[in-house]
Amino acid sequence: MTPGMGGIGKTRLGLQVATELLDTFADGTYFVSLAAVSDPMMVIDTIAHVLGLEHQHSGQRVSTEHMEYLKAFLHDKYLLLLLDNFEQVVSAAPELTELLIACPHLKILVTSRAVLHIQGEHEFPVPPLALPKRTQLAANEDLAQYAGVALFLERAFAIKPDLAVTEANIQAIAAICVHLDGLPLAIELAAARSKLFPPRALLQRMTHRLDVLTGGVQGVPARHQTLRNTIVWSYNLLDETEQQLFRRLSVFVGSYTLEAVEALCSAFADGAGQVVDGVASLIDKSLLLQIEREGEEPRLVMLETIREYGLEVLAARGEEEITRQAHATYYLALAEEAEPEYGGPQQVVWLERLEREHDNLRAALQWSIEPGATQQRIEIGLRLGGALRRFWLVRAFVNEGRAFLERALAAGIGVAIPIHAKALIAAANLAIVQNDYPCTEALARESLVLFRELEDQEGTVFSFQLLGSALYQRGDLAAGSSLIGEALALSRKLGQTDSLAWLLYQQALFDIGQGEYTRACELLEESLTLHRKNEHKRGIAFSLIQLAKVLFVSQGDQVRVHSLLEEGLALARELSDKDSLASANALRGQIVFNRGDIATARSLLEESVRLRREVGSRHSTAES
Structure with missing residues (x-):
């Protein structure tokens, strides 16, 4: 380490x-x-x-x-x-x-930052950059040969190419690096000020700040104090508006967009007026980084060490709670905006976007259920968990989603009924994917009571679907089929083509289990038609692959089996959907096995098993 x-x-x-x-x-x-x-x-x-x-x-x-x-x-x-x-x-x-x-x-x-103290650990401490001794600063020596001084010069020349490399300036720069203990981050922050201050003036400021740290926080390592005060020094060079923005940005985790920053700042009375200029200034002053990837909008990142200090001053100013709430509110709005898009042509776009925002979504979720969380915070978390259901399903974060919803539901006694019902049904959906049928049944029954109380027929349909699927898988075939039948009838009545398509798919699975292949094909054809109408790529993939499977097993149109399977496989790959990829590979393995290609069949079937184990699902059930 x-x-x-x-x-x-x-x-x-x-x-x-x-x-x-x-x-x-x-x-x-x-x-x-x-x-x-x-x-x-x-x-x-x-x-x-x-x-x-x-x-x-x-x-x-x-x-x-x-x-x-x-x-x-x-x-x-x-x-x-x-x-x-x-x-x-x-x-x-x-x-x-x-x-x-x-x-x-x-x-x-x-x-x-801490040694692990475990068996087999080999420590390779990272030393500071090489520096001249204090006694050598005035000596006639090539100070630029030291790594710390060389790093300062490299960074300073990048922003001030005309920096004069005089003996006096080099000595001042070396003194600055010594004062900063040779820490790369501290040196880079100092060098970034070369545009504003000549080296000797900069040294004077550094000396003043380091004198202050002798009376700083007690009980922490001296090097930590040095780095802390390097950041304090940079922070104090910001004007009041920049300092405020810096504090607010510390609540973001990982990378984030300028849009997110503007939305967060707009939640405050001073608004988001100068956000663009403020972000540009923080980038220039090395307190914020901008990263770019081909085909994506630029994203912002605050180094973790700097962010740690930002959080401290945010809390010290009494601004942490309101800022974290603004952060969570933005990501809740983003998740709820994405939710209806999962069932349409922009499905992949939104899944990728939420993947990029996952660190901040996690931070918002965690904040919502921290010890002592208010009812308002818990409600935000439950709403967010409900909105992220399909993202967790498709991108295989089922375990994480279940863990969060369990904690949030336990803490959310007395939350608004619509929020509670939606969180319950989301938890039930995640549970059935992991084949936890008793838990699915309990959660679906509880949600059904609430949806009926709310006279929410869409929610009632989903509760029927999950409850029916759970009962069927637990061996109560009659009760399970009856509930799916009720859900189908109600869904047709309401004209819910998305839920109807998944219910038809679910009923087809039941029929396959009973050997009713002809009826299963009819239901899957209808499900496929509805998913195509809605441009629901995941639904199309599931229906295509399952229809190909039924035709293969029932000795139906084998030419069509190939075309259905290839189209479904392409969509599964586009979505990075492990569940449908597992189904497709299982069927491909069976097909090539029948042709006598044992090696390829084994490879495909092993891949299918691996994917199934990752998803934790034996059956493709209960999507909506």
């Missing part, structure tokens, strides 16, 4: 090491950022997600099954994991030992 304080360059060093070792690890090197993870129980899930192995096992917070699956996957792999920002989840360190013991060829490089 590479221990070191914030801003010392652990991540940069780790990435450089991983890059230079690319040829050493036949199965690759993987970067796992834990900056947005505060729950130690999410570490294994996060590693699995980066590896594409989101195993949505039964149970809310226990990762034992997930760990076993990860160990099995990594057992024979020659692979390097770079785990970045481990300090806030240090209690998960023993799980790394367990992985290493089970996987003899696995190597793990950890960056952390």
Whole structure:
């Protein structure tokens, strides 16, 4: 592991090491950022997600099954994991030992502010950049040869190409770097001020700030005080409006859009008038980064060390609660805006957008159920959880969604009935995907009572669907079929083409189980027609693949089987939908097996099993 304080360059060093070792690890090197993870129980899930192995096992917070699956996957792999920002989840360190013991060829490089104290740990502390001794500052020596001074000059020349490299200036710059203990982040922040201050003037300011830290916070390491005061110094160079924006931006986690910043600031009385100029200024002053990816809008990032200070001053000014509420309100609005789009042609666009915003969605969810959360906060969380249901389903965050909804529902006693009912049905939907039929039944029954009380017929249809599916899977075929029949009749009456399409699909699954292939084909054809009308890509994929399966099993039109399957597979890949990909690969495996291609069949069927295990679903049920 590479221990070191914030801003010392652990991540940069780790990435450089991983890059230079690319040829050493036949199965690759993987970067796992834990900056947005505060729950130690999410570490294994996060590693699995980066590896594409989101195993949505039964149970809310226990990762034992997930760990076993990860160990099995990594057992024979020659692979390097770079785990970045481990300090806030240090209690998960023993799980790394367990992985290493089970996987003899696995190597793990950890960056952390804290040593892990686990078996097999080798420490490679990240030292500060090389600096001249204080006694050498006035000596006739090439001070630019020291890494700290060289870094300052590199950054300063980037923003002020005409910086005079005189002996006096070099000595002042070296003195600045010494005062900053050779910490890369602190040096870069100081160099960014070269546009405003010549080196000697900058040194005078630095000296004043460092004198102040001798009377600063007690009980924390001296280097932490130095870095803290470097950030304080940069913060104090901002005008009042910039300081306010800096504090507000600290609530964002990971990357975010300018639109999100404007929306957050518009929630305050002073509005979002100068947000664009303020963001540009913070970027110029190295307190904010802008990242660009081809085909995407630029996103903003505040380094975690700087963000930590921002949160402190936000709380000290008594602004944290109102700012976090504005943050959560924006992401709630985004999730609720996305919700109706899941059933139409923009489905993929919105799924990708929510994936990019996932860190901030998680932060809003966590804030809503923190100890002592108000009723208003819990309601925001329950609304957000209800709106994210389909995102969690498609992108295989089922376990995470269930864990959140369980906690939020337990804390949300007395919330508004419509919010409670929607959260219950979302939890039921996630439960049935993990084949937890008793839980599905209990949640669906509770939601049904509330939807009936509200006279919400759409909600009633969904409750019937999940309850009927759960009862059928538990062996009560008559009750299950009866409820699905009621849901179908009510859905037709209401003209709900989206829910009707999924109910037809569900009934077809029941018929397949009874060997009623002709009727199942008719229902799937009708379901496919409705999904095509709605341009619901996931629904189209499910219906296509299932229809191809029925035709294959029933010895129907085998030419059509191929065309249906290929179209469904293409959509499943576009959506990155593991559930439908698993179904498609299972059918492909059966087809090539019948042709005598045993090797290909085995490969496809093994892939299908892997995907099924990740999703945690044996049956494609209960979508809407």
